[in-house]
Amino acid sequence: MGFFDLWNPVVLLFVVVVGLVYHNLTSPSKAVAEGREPLRTKQRLSFYTGLALFYIGQGSPLSYIGHHYLFSVHMVQQSILYLIMPVFILNGIPDWLIRPIFKNKIARGILKFVTQPLIAILAFNLLFSIYHLPLIMDALMKSEWMLTGYHTLLLLTAFAMWFPVFGPLKEYANYSGLVKMAYIFGNGILLTPACALIIFADVSLYEMYRNAVVPFSALPLLEDQQLGGVLMKIIQEIVYGTVLAMVFFKWYRTEREQEEELSDEPSEKSGLTTA
Known part of the structure; x- marks a missing residue:
């Protein structure tokens, strides 16, 4: 277990490059030169927070320990990468930055398809549940390339899953508050079976963790596995509950504002008639 195993320099380089490119494209001076309103500090911080979370989940000791030794740490890593990080990244991307990518008709068609609420919610939760089937996870853990490919697919579907709620292109996220609330509630339900499988299993499910030699004091194997399922469920409840x-x-404020506007209209008309 060396320093570069614990702190992945390739992932760090990727994060730094993406951060610098984002900084250059969204700099206030560039916005003024192009006649655009500069990004709010809050929005920029959201993107940088997302990048930091990506590195914590993919390039820090959390990733190495979760992959090689402790299932509970692995589940925390999964929660950060798929439930939390995409929210910050999407909130930090302005529509004008991402829109040129989808000028192509084919790219627009793909985006429209994968971000449809039913497709997005089923794709992510199905892939996530399949990943945690012992047969699938054991096979993926034996091949670095297969594991990286599957995690990349999970990451893409996680972004697609959050797009109907936080997507910067509003034409692909133009849903009412009630629809978004039902969507988030449905996400919580669909993620439950994978957590339940892990929490209530009375045997160790995954070969990799059964064979791991943990170089530090840790929970017994089965308790570590159950803790992983519990942590995943708790983090999911906190994230979905907050969203x-x-x-x-936001929906309540919008409804109140619309009601106030409607109630003001008759009085304005009445004033005009009297005049």
């Missing part, structure tokens, strides 16, 4: 509250209050 649900955000969507609800």
